[in-house]
Structure formats: C-alpha cells, structure tokens
Amino acid sequence: MSFDWPTALPLIFAGLMGLAILIYVILDGFDLGIGILFAAAEDAEQDTMIAAIGPFWDANETWLVLAVGLLLVAFPMAHGVILTALYIPVFVLLIGLILRGVAFDFRAKVPTERKHRWNRIFFLGSLIASLAQGYMLGVYVLGLDVGFGGMAFGVLVAFCLAAAYAAMGAAWVIYKTEGDLQKKAVRWLRTALVLTALGMAAVSLATPFASLRIFDKWFVWPAMLYLSPLPILSAILFLWLWRQTFHLPKPDDRHSLTPFLTLAAIFALGFAGLAWSFYPFVVPDRLTIWQAASAPESLAIILAGTVVVLPVIIFYSFYAYRVFGGKATDLTYD
C-alpha cells in the first residue's frame, strides 16, 4: 500500500484521539480517584488531598476537551452517532464533572461551616463522573448496545473503572503525601486493586460472550500469540503492585511514584487491548475511521497546528508539575 494522505490522516487522528483519551484517563483518573477516596478521609486529610491535585486538575480535564474535540473535528459523523446514543450517560457525566469542578473552588471559598457540604459534593461529583465514564465505555465496547445486556455490562464496567480510578487516586496520594495519610493511602490502594481485579476479571469473562466480534479478533491464531503479552504483562504488573502494597512506604520514601507509574502502565496496556478490539471502527461495526473522517484539507490544517503546539503543551505541563513537585503542602493563594 502506497502512502497517501487521505488514508493516513484519519489514522493519525485516531491515534491522536486515542493518546488524548489515554492521557486524560491517567491524569484525571487520579483526580477523580482522590474525589472517590474523599469518602474515607478525615477533614485535615481532605485538605492535603486537594492540595495534591489543586494546581493540576484544570489542565487534566482539558485532555478530555481535546479528546472530544478531536472526535468532533476529525470524525464528525461518529461524534453525532456516539453522543446521541449515549445521551443520558453523557448528561450524567457532565453533571458529575460540573459538580466536581465547582466543588474544588467553592469548598475553599465558602464560609467554614459550609465546607462540609462542598466536600460531599466533591465526592459525589467524582463518583458520578467515574461511573458514567465506565458505563459509557461498557456500552461503547458492545457497539452502543442499549438493551438490558448492554446496560448490565455497562454497570459492571462502571464499577470496575471507579475502582481503578480510586487505585490511581491512592497511588497519587502515596506519591504526594507522607506520614499517616500515606500509610492510609497504601491500604486504600490495596483494597482498590482487589476491587479492580475482580471487576476486570468479570469484564474479561463477559466480553467474549457479549461481543462475538471482539472474541473473533482476539481468539484466532496467530493474533492470539502476538496479543498474549498484553494480558500477561498486565497481570504480572498487577500482582507485583499488589505485593508491593505490603512493603510501602519504603524508608526515605523511595519509589513513592512507582505505584502510580505501574498503574499508568496497566492502563496503557488495557487501552492498547481496547484499541485492537475496535480497529478500524470508530463506531463499532458501523463506521470505520475513514468513513467518519472530515475532509483531508481540514484534517491537514489541524495536524499542522497539532504538530507545532502539542510538544509545547507537553513541555509546559511538565513544567507546571515540576513547580508543584514534591510533597503537597497547604495550598494558598498568597
């Protein structure tokens, strides 16, 4: 096959969109996870946990805007089909994100006696947003099936994803805090990992039965052989991380970022598996990435901008993380 832009551009944009979703899931994953863990934290701990994400969450949520933006601009046909089919879950997700986002700010600015209320709203918003994302993923995996089976599968994925986000949140707390809260976060991580594992096992078992298409893509020779590293590596990392939770935190706080990085790697592997399950469809079984794509000249002008701007974005995002590196301390405006 010779290289031609009309064929390559949709593929590049599918890759970019996948990258944006993956970065979003990892970065906002820990924000949302910390929101879920709010339910198990004391007042003072909640302040520290917010301080661990306060300077970042805005930029993290922007990756979702980029992902939806890319879906919208690069695959306008798919954008309409997917979002109208997921009308109510998208609505629930948005309500969750609105509540979570405003609670961040309100809890720090309202009179002290109202702070509790906004802490609860922060927890609820994070939980709702996580569940909605998981549900949407489940329904999407099954080709936007909104029958009873699809809904049940969606609920299963929803709980699995919320547990995985909680694990991410706990891993981030381990990295950003010390002392009792850090020890507590290690226990949270262990519990969340068990729940995530149970969820993932259920999802893995259900997927081949729920979707024959995906079953056929995975369980044929020799694809099975090439794909086997994905689940095997994930399982090894998972077990290793679970064992680590019995030895954390280490003296001198060594390897405090390792749990987070390990989880990020597991997310990336899982994401690669999902990508394989869908390729070349952007709406499962209905629209391929080429059928749904915008005109090449429009994609080209976006790509030109992206190539220039994305490295700059990644550079200054790293800078922002570095400025707020180290253990979280009280966040103050002055």
Next chain:
Amino acid sequence: MDPLILSRMQFGANISFHILFPTITIALGWVLLFFKLRYNATGDSAWIRAYFTWVKVFALSFAMGVVTGVTMSFQFGTNWPGYMEKVGNIAGPLLAYEILTAFFLEAAFLGIMLFGFRRVSNRIHTLATVLVAGGTTVSAFWIIALNSWMQTPAGFEIRDGVAHAVDWWAIVFNPSMPYRLTHMLLASGLTVSFLIAGLSALRYLKGDRSESMWKALRTGVFTAAILIPIQIFAGDQHGLNTLEHQPQKIAAMEANWNTGPNVPLVLFALPDEAAKENRFEIAIPDGASLVLRHSTSGVVPGLNDYPGNHPPVFPVFWGFRIMVGTGILMLIVSWSAAFFLKRRHSLPKPLALLMVPMGLSGWLATLAGWYTTEIGRQPWLVTGVLKTADAVGPVAGSHVALTLAIYLILYALLLIAYLGVLVHLALKAAKDGDSSPLPGVMKTAMSQPAAGE
C-alpha cells in the same frame, strides 16, 4: 414538546450560563496583570492585596467557565449532530485551534498563577498571569471567529452537500468577525469593571476605607468610564455591519415591518408578528433612518422583504433595547462615580448603593446582546447554509426535557452559590482591610515553603 425547541432551550440555557464566566475571566486576567504590574512597580502592598482578593474571584469564575464549557463541547454532538456533519470541516479546525492554543495554556499556567506565588520567582508569577490572561483572550478570538462565521459565512464552498474550506483567512476574518470581537472584548472589560466597582462599593458601604479597596474601586470606576463611550461607538459600528450583511436582523431589532425611508426609532412597543404591526408604539420620527443611514430619508430594511426568513421579532427587539438601555445606565453611573472620585475623593451613599446592583449590569447587557444576535440569526444556524431545524439530533423530546430541567435547577443553585461567595469574599475583605496577613514577597523562588507558614 418538540425536541427542536427543547434542544434550543437547552443549548440556550447552557450557553447563557457559560458566557457569564468567560465574560469575567477574559478581562479580569488583564486587570489582575495590571494590579500585579502596579505592585511590581511601586512595591505597595495594597496592590497585591487587591490582586489576592480578585484572583479568588478569577479562580472561581474560571472553574465555572471550564465545567460549563465542557458541557457545551459535548452538546454539539448530543443535541446538534447535523451541525458538525454539515460544517465540521470549518468549525472543527477553529475549535481545535481554540483547544490547542488557548485551553491548555490557560489551564497549565492557572495553577502557577493561583498557587505558585511562593513557589516561583516574582517574574515567573507575573509571566504566568500574562499567559493566563493571553490564553483567555486567544480563546475568545477563536470562538468569536467561529460564531461570526456562522453569522456571516465566507471562504468556503459546498461540495456533496458538505461545507469545505477554501480560504482560511476569509473564514477566520469573515465580515462580522472584527466588529463582534471588539464588541465582545469591550463587553468583557465593562462587565469586569462594573463588577469590581460594585463589590468595592459594597466594601465602601460597610465602612471599609482601606487602600486596597480604594485601588480596586478606582480601577473599576475609571476603566468603566473610559470603556463605555468606546463601546457605544463600537456597538454602533457593529450595527452598521449587521445592516450590510444581515439586514433581516436589523429589521427585527427595529421592529420595522415595511422597507422604506423615514423609518421611526421605536423606543417602546409590543411587536405583534401575527398582525405584522407594533402595539403601544412610542417612537422618534425618522430616528432609525437617521441612526442607520445618517439621513432622515434613508431606506431601512423591513420584515416584509423577508417572508418566512426573518428571526422572531419580539425577543430580538427587546434584547436589543435591554442591552442599549443598560449601556446608557452604565454611562451615567460610571461617569457620575468617576466625577465624585476625581473631585470629591468620596462616593455619595445613594450612588454607592446603586453601584452594588450595577455590579451585574455587564452580565445583563452581555446576555441581552447575545440574545439579540443569536436569536437574530434564526431560522438559520449557519446563515444561508444550515437551518437550525436541520441540525437537531434524533433524541427523544422527553430526554431533552428531563435533562433541561435538571440543568436549569443546577445552574440556578450554582449561580446563587457563586454570587454568595462573591459577596462573602467582599465582606471578608472589608473586614480585614489593609491588615489581612501577607507573606513576605520575595524576588527569588522558594521551592518548598515550610508547612503552616
């Protein structure tokens, strides 16, 4: 109810709620930079106190803007799939550039601007403020470019029923874009100056005579007094541009039913679309001809030239009048306040009392103006290219109605909470005055401030 009207209500509700907050952050970023630069130049702690008071308002407004903006980016797909299918090749790149050049910039440096004062050098902190303010303005540039293109599309051709870009320069700088952008940026400046003046007036009424209150009050009042005449001029130019490119919108704004010369300027009326006439009309003879054509015999377009192809008259007519009326009130209040501050160095109590509710006058004028221009584009979503009715998605009316109701309740509660926090912050600042604790401001960065410092 009809999904079309429900979807329009839902999008209208979301965008109305959303626009309140960018309108504040676009200009407030630059006002904060002004406070910061004054502090850098003078070393006067009152400036940095004003900065810290208003940066909290900025943070809260920014968060409200982000979450409601995310909502809108999804709603293009959930409620208006026909929009991107038809004009995605044009709208897509404009939105993509907004995300790439503005959203990430604002979001990444917002953290440093809000919480980084003690973590980076003073210079980097000032730079972060510049980048955030610049990001909000760049964001306004792209979204106004897209909105203006929907009003006065240019630089494209239709192939296979879908819009394709031909000339990007013509698309971005389409006929109404420079006027709309100027008008909107000035609106943002006025909204913020009246908000600052209003909340400072509240502090003044509470007996606060601190330096930081005076500095904020003067900044708000004088900025407003300077911007309002410029805005009146820019608005007039924008109106003439609309007359040239969207005459049917002007006809609805003036509630002028018949094309012709010597058209009166209608001050008050209840336009009756069924009877095609104005009831209870109070008008200045030849006024509209004079304003729009600068001659009493100037011909003003009437709705009779656009049967079935003009916007609903009542909301456009009244939206315009509310905007202009608010603008005139802004002129009177800001010039009176500027006079008293300049000559008497004090504010009469009744004027201060009036300035507090006028703190929200920018919101009122902005919303009224947007209703005028957006409803004024109907029945088109993209003028001459895509009808609003053809873009709506297949979602059931009951779904849209349910979600609309929940959005409305949520937005009402959030608005109350937001205004409550604004008042709370102002009262707290009034109580602390110039004695609110300040950290020692350092020239060099302090990597890790000790806990509890």
